Amino acid sequence: MAQANLTDRGAGNFSVHHHPEKWKWYDYFTFNVDHKVIGIQYLVTSFAFYLIGGLMALAMRAELATPNSDLLDPNLYNAFLTNHGTIMIFLWIVPGAIGGFGNYLVPLMIGARDMAFPKLNALAFWVTIPAGALLLGSFFFGGAQAGWTSYPPLSLITANTAQSMWILAIVFAGTSSILGAVNFIITIWKMRVPSMDWDQLPLFCWAILATSILALFSTPVLAAGLVLLLFDINFGTSFFKPDAGGDVVMYQHLFWFYSHPAVYLMILPIFGIMSEVIPVHARKPIFGYKAIAYSSLTICLVGLFVWVHHMFTSGTPPWMRMFFTVSTLIVAVPTGVKIFSWVATLWGGKIRYTSAMLFAIGLLVMFVLGGLSGVTLGTAPVDIHVHDTYYVVAHFHYVLFGGSVFGIYAGFYHWFPKITGHYLNEGLGKLHFVLTFIGTNLTFLPMHQLGLQGMPRRVAMYDPQFQTINQICTFGAFLLGVSVLPFLINAIWSWSRGAKAGGNPWDAKTLEWTTDSPPAIENWEVLPVVTQGPYAYGEEHLTVE
Amino acid sequence: MKQIPAPLWTLTVGVVVTVISFWVGYNHGFLPEQASAQAPLVDDFFNIMMVIGTALFLVVEGAIVYCMIQFRRRKGDDSDGLPIEGNLPLEAFWTAIPAVIVIGLGIYSVQVFQEMGGFSPGGLEHDHGMMIAQAHTGAMGGVSEDTPDTPEARQQLAKAVYGFGASIDNEGRSADLEVNVSGMQYAWIFTYPDTGIVDGELHVPVDADVQLNISAQDVIHSFWVPQFRLKQDAIPGKDTELRFVATKPGTYPVVCAELCGGYHGAMRTQVIVHTPEDFQAWVDQRVAQAPMSVDAIAQNPADLSDSDYLAPYETALGVDARLVAQLSQASADDIINP
Numbered sequence A: 001m002a003q004a005n006l007t008d009r010g011a012g013n014f015s016v017h018h019h020p021e022k023w024k025w026y027d028y029f030t031f032n033v034d035h036k037v038i039g040i041q042y043l044v045t046s047f048a049f050y051l052i053g054g055l056m057a058l059a060m061r062a063e064l065a066t067p068n069s070d071l072l073d074p075n076l077y078n079a080f081l082t083n084h085g086t087i088m089i090f091l092w093i094v095p096g097a098i099g100g101f102g103n104y105l106v107p108l109m110i111g112a113r114d115m116a117f118p119k120l121n122a123l124a125f126w127v128t129i130p131a132g133a134l135l136l137g138s139f140f141f142g143g144a145q146a147g148w149t150s151y152p153p154l155s156l157i158t159a160n161t162a163q164s165m166w167i168l169a170i171v172f173a174g175t176s177s178i179l180g181a182v183n184f185i186i187t188i189w190k191m192r193v194p195s196m197d198w199d200q201l202p203l204f205c206w207a208i209l210a211t212s213i214l215a216l217f218s219t220p221v222l223a224a225g226l227v228l229l230l231f232d233i234n235f236g237t238s239f240f241k242p243d244a245g246g247d248v249v250m251y252q253h254l255f256w257f258y259s260h261p262a263v264y265l266m267i268l269p270i271f272g273i274m275s276e277v278i279p280v281h282a283r284k285p286i287f288g289y290k291a292i293a294y295s296s297l298t299i300c301l302v303g304l305f306v307w308v309h310h311m312f313t314s315g316t317p318p319w320m321r322m323f324f325t326v327s328t329l330i331v332a333v334p335t336g337v338k339i340f341s342w343v344a345t346l347w348g349g350k351i352r353y354t355s356a357m358l359f360a361i362g363l364l365v366m367f368v369l370g371g372l373s374g375v376t377l378g379t380a381p382v383d384i385h386v387h388d389t390y391y392v393v394a395h396f397h398y399v400l401f402g403g404s405v406f407g408i409y410a411g412f413y414h415w416f417p418k419i420t421g422h423y424l425n426e427g428l429g430k431l432h433f434v435l436t437f438i439g440t441n442l443t444f445l446p447m448h449q450l451g452l453q454g455m456p457r458r459v460a461m462y463d464p465q466f467q468t469i470n471q472i473c474t475f476g477a478f479l480l481g482v483s484v485l486p487f488l489i490n491a492i493w494s495w496s497r498g499a500k501a502g503g504n505p506w507d508a509k510t511l512e513w514t515t516d517s518p519p520a521i522e523n524w525e526v527l528p529v530v531t532q533g534p535y536a537y538g539e540e541h542l543t544v545e
Numbered sequence B: 001m002k003q004i005p006a007p008l009w010t011l012t013v014g015v016v017v018t019v020i021s022f023w024v025g026y027n028h029g030f031l032p033e034q035a036s037a038q039a040p041l042v043d044d045f046f047n048i049m050m051v052i053g054t055a056l057f058l059v060v061e062g063a064i065v066y067c068m069i070q071f072r073r074r075k076g077d078d079s080d081g082l083p084i085e086g087n088l089p090l091e092a093f094w095t096a097i098p099a100v101i102v103i104g105l106g107i108y109s110v111q112v113f114q115e116m117g118g119f120s121p122g123g124l125e126h127d128h129g130m131m132i133a134q135a136h137t138g139a140m141g142g143v144s145e146d147t148p149d150t151p152e153a154r155q156q157l158a159k160a161v162y163g164f165g166a167s168i169d170n171e172g173r174s175a176d177l178e179v180n181v182s183g184m185q186y187a188w189i190f191t192y193p194d195t196g197i198v199d200g201e202l203h204v205p206v207d208a209d210v211q212l213n214i215s216a217q218d219v220i221h222s223f224w225v226p227q228f229r230l231k232q233d234a235i236p237g238k239d240t241e242l243r244f245v246a247t248k249p250g251t252y253p254v255v256c257a258e259l260c261g262g263y264h265g266a267m268r269t270q271v272i273v274h275t276p277e278d279f280q281a282w283v284d285q286r287v288a289q290a291p292m293s294v295d296a297i298a299q300n301p302a303d304l305s306d307s308d309y310l311a312p313y314e315t316a317l318g319v320d321a322r323l324v325a326q327l328s329q330a331s332a333d334d335i336i337n338p
């Protein structure tokens, strides 16, 4: 817990900044430099994009209810396919988890008044807006249709204008990530309250730190690859044009050098959320603090050397296929450590089944399956069979929907009282959880079988033998669509009318709970002092003799 | 804190988990029929991972469910759990076990991969030095920089490296039958260099060592026969190879697995595995006919196969097929001078 600290070491020059007592609603639509405003901007915008990307998925699933291509034009199907993936990754999970929760929580968790570079922070948010506008606008030009991976030559010869807009969108989103990453690293490095040691840093901050390092190393490589692609499309270069001596496989290396780490950009912050939510609602210290912190760093290091597992059937030589099989398998170890540590945190706890905890446990349950299927995919001999099939689609939705999306929801329920001063309604929350959990498994579990039996991914028409299973998936997807409604109603209603929550509604120990809900503009009157670890639950058992 | 479960209890759980895992591993029925020499190798590997995976799944999910029931907050209890912050031996244990498992899987991967012929594309056998040298120029150096300019030389280099070569039994021997496979939006074209036959379906004799030389005309495609458990991308500018032995006469789907445009999902044909006599009869019959021109095939991808599953698209593809020839021409032009 924290006590008052009279020596106010302000967050850089921020305290000089002039601001009103309290932000008005319209301040949230402006270039505002307050990290909490920016966090909310990220959360709300990314959620809106989640809904848009979700509608695209529903359109695709409706098409796939029958084997024929009878609902959408096949090119429009591919445009939805491409933009669904792109939006979910670059405009929902990354900005939501890192931009949203990261910005809102990191300064609060380390006892800072703001991020190190508030203006840069606002800029990072605002460049995601043109990214979204470009993607949506590209539909006037047919929409990019080459998949979120945009392999040339397909990306060079289909819908050139839309494809160029897509590239610019990703470059904007990538710029945002890089700006954000620099800011997070400096903030966590330099702006912790003096009383906070590294081993008192909340695990969410460790996760954001690891994520930021990863983003900083990998994003520029993607940007380089995409800029070359843009030149090939528009300026007559031939980096990736086979007929002119270009090398299409080179693009895949550049792309996956970023995009494999990108999957960790989408899950490390979620791991961070898990490590905050579980101890609070299980009323126990996190099990293996150090192991969790270091496994994030290990994942981020090893994760830089596994990218060829996306290219086992491509133009890759045998030694490369084998080397990357082994490196990929190794990543499973630190990932396992985290899972086991969370389960051990539950062990011996006094679990409170709040909606936040339900989503966290739901994540745990599904992520295990995603990790196991990941291991099978990591071995080249099996991947040769299932690469580019629905088995891969099943894998990454278990880790991204069952993992990342569930984690973000857990975060919403957990920090909503902090952000708004009101609880979300628990009844609606539980309904939301049940529908989402059933929907996710109904949609994505059967896809494993589809892929193993021979259905490729990214198809608008398929062999009729797969129809029944596809219809189950489609049904599940619509259930998922419906599952959003209780959440939306809940969030909108509770934002102003939910039961009032005090400063520390869950009786949690990290610093964000030491201030009011919602926190004042510079977070604390007087900065808190750290006197114990962030997960010091059950200390009473120690003093009772 | 709960008591540690009695040894008997642990033993029972262990036996039950083991039995279920083995049962699931060998009876899941998720994999299609095995029709190539490579298929059983892949399946054995997959099944073992299913056994291990099921066991881990049951143990972890079981632990979660146990905790959820056993350690739920009871009414009126607002106290915290015990302040246990870690346990080094336990943590070492659950780091070591997965590490051992994945190392085992890694070694097994290499072995299966070798038996499948993964180490010898282009007849390279096991000359690692050469493979690595070539691999570097092929995959990392960028063709434009440091390879000879002639297309033949480039082709030679690429051909020597990627894909699947002779499986372990056929190592050092040249294939019984070579077929050139060319992928284009949205059809596969199979050319038999020995006889000049051109077809939209792949015909091969059973138990013969067949080598496919795979290329692509427009965009990347991927040649996949689920029943063979084999897949290799068809990459413009880089020839690849896939060598297999079909073990069971029958008709199996050939599926394009790499997104290649609007009708990617309809880019399906079939491979017909004949008995040797039937195959000879097919060859004789085809050689007697005038060889089909590549154009005729390319323009009518929907006619390539009579199989039912393509029927629904005949209209869609028919319309598109007329465009295909122009389109792929246009795209080729695009690539050269956009």
Ligand code: HEM
Pocket (backbone or CB within 6 Å): A149, A263, A264, A266, A267, A309, A310, A328, A329, A331, A332, A335, A370, A371, A372, A373, A374, A375, A377, A378, A379, A383, A386, A387, A388, A392, A395, A396, A399, A400, A403, A404
């Ligand atoms: C145990 C850890 C994991 C392993 C060993 C693993 C392994 C793999 C492999 C080998 C592939 C390539 C499959 C193929 O295309 O043939 C793959 C695909 C993918 N994985 Fe994982 N994975 C793991 C965890 C994750 C996590 C945590 C995420 C994200 C939250 C993730 C997201 C993805 C995505 C998005 C793809 C598909 C990319 C695409 O082709 O579009 N994976 N994974």
Ligand SMILES: [Cu+2]
Pocket (backbone or CB within 6 Å): A259, A260, A263, A306, A307, A309, A310
């Ligand atoms: Cu990856």
Ligand SMILES: [Cu+2]
Pocket (backbone or CB within 6 Å): B183, B184, B185, B186, B220, B221, B222, B256, B257, B258, B259, B260, B264, B267
């Ligand atoms: Cu294709």
